[in-house]
Amino acid sequence: MHIAIIGSGPSAFYTCQGLLNSIEGATIDIIEKLPAPFGLVRYGVAPDHQKTKNIIKLFSKILDNEKVSFFGNIDVGKDVSLEFISNNYDAVVLASGAENDKKLSIPGESKEGVYGSSQFVGWYNGIPEYRKLEPDLNKKNVTIIGNGNVALDCARLLAKKRDELFNSDITDYSLNVLTRSFIKNIYVIGRRSPLESKFTIAELREIGNLADFNPVIEYPLDLLEKMTTISDLDTRIKKNLELLIEYKKSKDLKDNKIIFKFLSSPVEIMGDEKVEKIKLRKNIIEGNKLRETSDHEEIETGLVISAIGYNTNKINSLPLDKYESYYLNDDGYIDKNIYVTGWAASNSVGVIGTNKAAAQKVSARISQEITSNKSTSNELQKFLKEKNKRYVTKEDWLKIDKKEVADASENFVRKKTVDIEGIFKYLDT
Secondary structure, eight states: OEEEEEOOSHHHHHHHHHHHHHSTTOEEEEEESSSSSOHHHHHTSOTTOHHHHTTHHHHHHHHTSTTEEEEETOOBTTTBOHHHHHHHSSEEEEOOOOOEEOOOOSTTTTSBTEEEHHHHHHHHHTOGGGTTOOOOOOOSEEEEEOSSHHHHHHHHHHHOOGGGGTTSOOOHHHHHHHTTOOOOEEEEEOSSOGGGOOOOHHHHHHHTTOSSEEEEEESOHHHHHHHTTOTTOOHHHHHHHHHHHHHHHOOOOOSEEEEEEOSEEEEEEESSSBOOEEEEEEEEEETTEEEEEEEEEEEEOSEEEEOSOEEOOOOTTOOBOTTSSSBOOBTTEEETTEEEOTHHHHTTOOOTTTHHHHHHHHHHHHHHHOOOSOTTOOHHHHHHHHTTOOOBOHHHHHHHHHHHHHTOOTTOSOOOOOOHHHHHHHHTO
16 A cells, blocks of 8 residues: 655654554655655754654654655645645545644734744744744844744743753754844733633743743732632643742843733734834633723834744645634545545644544554555656656655754754755755
């Protein structure tokens, strides 16, 4: 059985592992839009979270299997059609994640200095299309919209000094910009209360351990304390609240601050061509429902990062939900011989580990539902050769990986290659 997996992040590799374990003789082609494998782990996980990136060791072992091939720098839907892939493989699994930023849908969103978190994270993590983003960080105030871990990642990276980023794999160009910034205040804006914030305790704790910034919690202490007494309160939420209370009571007064503002919704980004202010609407909670008020606040800011979630990439005419967040599917099945897993199937829900079960479920379905008849097909290879389209093989990736580690600056893990032309020039030497 010959199977194509589109994408090379955690869901892709967990699916690949499941297929190899459940289907004897299966051969698998992993087709990736970017030149390097590992998706979210390489390009999404923060560069200072190297323990999280250790999962790459497992994925590398899976990739090393002789039954697995890698086609990097191939964008399905652009370089090759999904129809072609479907026709030439027994089964196709979309594990392409969700990389498009959800829109704020407010006036001024297109002004210079406004970025989606996918863009900003892609910039400091080395996604080739974002390497020339060049955000202007010579600003006093920065605003981040969102109350999840990605918002905290962005805040933390903006706040860290150079030595706080030692032993990371941050890109050279972003390191130079980030560590020379003039930022004094980083606002983290949430539309709901601390009770509904999506931070994990580890990420929230890191904000309190920064050398030059301290957290400021703009929420009444008595209400925070009252929230901790709610019966049957989720343990994760309670830990977050207790840490927010600790931050609220702290007398640590550094010059630079990460300011958490809750019950605030952005309604307009103001300025001429560039962002100069952001207008926030105050919200209140009545019962369990959010209610908008007529009260507004304006904050001077020179940069806005929106971290409110992601939409998946639309490939061909495959059906998406009404918000275009994920592919409509029946427990992982879309149509014909096409399946889906991970964020592309679940509205960007779950962390690396939680997508493993879904990937294994899809693998099991394929092993039960698909009959092999294309086990020796190499039509994709032929097609790309005819089109003169360069792609990165897994042997190429091993060379790139070795070079990145060898070229790393002192105190850093690797020097990521982000120039696609440069990658192929190196591979040709």
